[in-house]
Amino acid sequence: MILKEGVYVSDYELLPESPLGGVEIEMDGFSITEVTDKSLVMVALPREKFSEVESSIDKSCGLKLPEIERSAHSKDSSITLWRLQKNQVLAYFTYEGNDVEAHLSSRLSAPAYYTDQSDTWAMIRVSGQRTRDVLERICPIDISPEAFPVGGVSRTIMEHIGTIIFRDGDDSYVLLTMRSFGRSMLHAIEVSADNVL
């Protein structure tokens, strides 16, 4: 045991690891980068409390709950909310602390249920001019700019792996797959790039 801030704690230190070790790959017109600086919390909206939740979030963050398959940013841009389902909002934001549920709850100040999902997902950003050329080999939904605008978010299956896809820039998308599938997903993206570029 060691004394830490006046309290005895175990003397083992736990070091965090991201699912893909912070991978960064640059290719011609296409990059793959692991997103390691974002937390994710699922916000579940109770049945009778939709309007209460909406107004609380508006009040606390200057943010209107987006439509399904769309996202919205808080006024200070620190929090992005992805509307996955009528009663499911995934919060995507930067926060270093270990009490991420409590933190988001206090930021949003809304009567919803919060569940940490920060470790559940491997997050991979794919970007560059050729991104859609590469993604069309594995993405079964329509990602043409007209059909999938910036800020759009959807769920699909890529190479047999359930994926959430979020467009965060003109030629940039964040792909989320369950952490244990991370390596397989990275491989699927790399093979697509090798096949196309």
Next chain:
Amino acid sequence: MSQTHRKDGGLIDQDKTLTFTFNGQILRGYEGDTLASALLANNKHLVGRSFKYHRPRGIVTVGSEEPNAIMEIGSGAHKEPNTRATVTQLYNGLEAKSQNHRGPLSFDLMAITDFFSPMLGAGFYYKTFMWPKAFWEKIYEPAIRNSAGLGTLSKDPDPDTYDKGFRYCDILIIGAGATGLSAALTAASSGAKVILADEDFLMGGRLNSETAKIDNIKGSEWAKSAVEKLSAMDNVTLMSDTTIFGVYDHGIYGALENRSSESRADSNKPRQVNWRIYAKKSILCAGAIERSIAFGNNDRPGIMLAGAVRAYINRFAVATGNKVTVYTNNDDGWQTAKDLRSNGVNVVAIIDSRSISPVMPVQGAEIFMGTDVVDTKGRRALKSITLSNGKSISTDSLAVSGGWNPNLHLTCHHRGIPKWNEEIASFIPDESTPPGMSVAGRAKGTMVLSDAMKEGHDLGASVASDLGYTSADLKAASTPSVAYNVVANWGVPSGKNRAWVDFQNDVTAKDVRLANQEGFKSVEHVKRYTTLGMATDQGKTANVLGIGIMAENMGQTMEETGTTIFRPPYSPVAVGAFAGRRRGMEFYPTRYTPSHKWSEEQGAVFVEVGMWYRSQWFPQKGETHWRQSVDREVLKTRASVGICDVTTLGKIDIKGSDVSEFLNKVYVNAFAKLPVGKTRYGLMLREDGMAMDDGTTARLAEDHFVMTTTTANAVSVYRHLQFCHQVLWPDLDVHMISVTEQYAQYAVAGPNSRNLLQKIVDPEHDISNEAFPFMGAGAITVCGGIPARLFRISFSGELAYEIAVPTRYGDSLMRAMMEAGEEFDVVPYGTEALGVMRIEKGHAAGPELNGQTSAHDLGMGGMVSGKKDFIGYKLGQREELLRNDRMQMVGFKPVNKNALVDNGHSMAGAHLLGLREEATTHNDQGWISSSIYSPMLGCYIGLGFIKDGLNRKGEFVRAVDLVRNSDIEVEICSPHFYDPEGGRLRV
């Protein structure tokens, strides 16, 4: 002298010479050639032997409908049989071999079968080779099989890679000929998203093979400029060398893109891409396919379709012969003679079966109207033809045209049926096209080019308009109107000479007649009895001819006779293209646990559990057999402490004000009053009362529970809960989400488990027996403030916990615990030891929850609440499920302690029989569901199900395994072999 039959011009590049081999002979061609055009340029007409009779055969067509020129291309693992030479783009170094002959192509030893042809007619294997009966299986069938089949495989794994892809568009235009290009120009001008696909590597369709002028320029030039215009448009995607092979549901089309030139240059690139195209609308502009006429010996090398002959001269600058004859029943056949003459090729005769005036003058040709060809001569190459008027004409190339069939294959992929059109003497699409598909041009039966182009032009605009787009006001292309006049001619009686209908399957007009005679009247029966239309070309040039012959035989109309069903794929697709990346390690994804890296470092042996890799055991130096490792892991865990990664078991986080009510409805036992900070074992049933899954559910707060499931059922239980939530009780305030991946979870088991954990858990959290009793659960922190969850549950039967941390700390926690556990001689244990311990303890798991066992069968009848309704309650009350003598779960141990030790296998799978009963299903009393060697008991033990088991403890029966040949006496006992009182759990 190479390329003796090459002329000037064509759409090939005569400055780029390519070298290839055919049956080992080195030949030359040009860039832009197909293998077929290059062979013809070198006067190679004999390209293969027919399927049944091994008759010498030559190239017949210029497209994907080719029946004869199917070859093996490539060598070694790259060898691909049955490849059509007519659609294989020539490349440097191409190796081609003819198929279906023993000995050289020119002297096929199997040609002897041609002499037996009277015995080998349609359905011969139903009528011959019957006697003696015993000979069929050992002699006849193997011999027939040996000579059957077309092409040979290399038997090596396919060395090429394939890929898949997904494309979306407003309008998919299928076919980039005159009609398709016209439609694409107007559709694209509207801003609609257009995909234009063509199976040829050069877009333009028949415009590349014809001389008709479009807008006063050469057709092929017009096509080229149209393609250029379209490729400059952002809203257009051009896909050449791409076959739209299938029309599926919901506007989804299968498209096979050939990228073999790219993969030859770079072996890492995929050879083919199998695209799924999602199109709101489609326009089929697939043109028409020419058909032949059935006459005596109409299959010799040198006899080709007329449209193909002029394609070879116009597009490829190849003369198919020096003395060409034309046999036709329509005006179009004459165009071939005209084009040949323009290129200085001799046309010696034109034979038209219609009794009309000659269609046009053809210099140097004898004209025979109202006449037919009845026979031909020249076994390996055409030498002469004999006419119905008795005259014989010396010729080395006969161009035959029986008319054109709209290429309506794709219109019938949704079980559509075409209708007969008397005017053009062909089948045309009817109203039953797949949803969203329109047809234009020759594919629709609009045979005149100017009409077809206008049709495409207008349809492109109207389809775009249907989707809300407005096309620009473009002028339709103009071309002189040339009428299409045809009189159906299915063939003439040829006496003793065989008239071929389906070249690839060697089906003659006589075979069709025979089938009709023998009572096969339906076109579907005739197809299967004669095999007409069943080869790799699916009868593209033969079917309509066959139907015509049938109709004549039976005195019916073409409409009455009808066609067979058209199914995808339109043309052959390599299995590799359907597999895509699903090979080897990419067959499905692999899931790795948080301790995987650490386990690899320890040299763990992994086992696949679904898509997960789990550590099965951790061999130590000196251990040579897995039992040594597993026995050691069990003994050491039970003696001191062991750690096992149990992250893979499903974890479902459930929140809401109605969760406990919800859980009450899905579990057989009560959860509503579970105190905060406690875990309870729960059993879940299916609606029919059978056990579905089990797990432990912990209450972390009034409105917050975490449920665990087995690894195998993580997804199905989650789905089940979602069904209950969304469909059965949508009014309950319940929210759930999987947290299987959110937490790395480890079982820490053994008498020293608490001592180990006290070095990891921060001291403000009291985990003594009093503060954290058996089945306790709660949030804690470890290693200086890292949030964690601790559950005091035990699968092994020892004092045990499961500790969970956010997965980012999973690897680190494993290392920290192994270090902390060093003083206790901690051992990592895998799934095997996990299984041994739970069986020693008598815990039911997957093999016991096999879908056939109820709560009572599992010995958990006492858990079933009588005070609430839950899924499975009602049907669980069925008389049959409440019988006392059902097969009930009990334990089994061998009477002889050393039983099976020499065999080296357990009792798993053995069936239970009385001591003196014969091993038959009638005497079957039950089975052993789980069995292992127990290091604690020093013998094999098993859990299983036996009739009236609960009342038969102490009885002796036999465990019989007929697969592995063992038969041992066993005693029925309690399934709780080890620490049955459960004292070790509660220390």
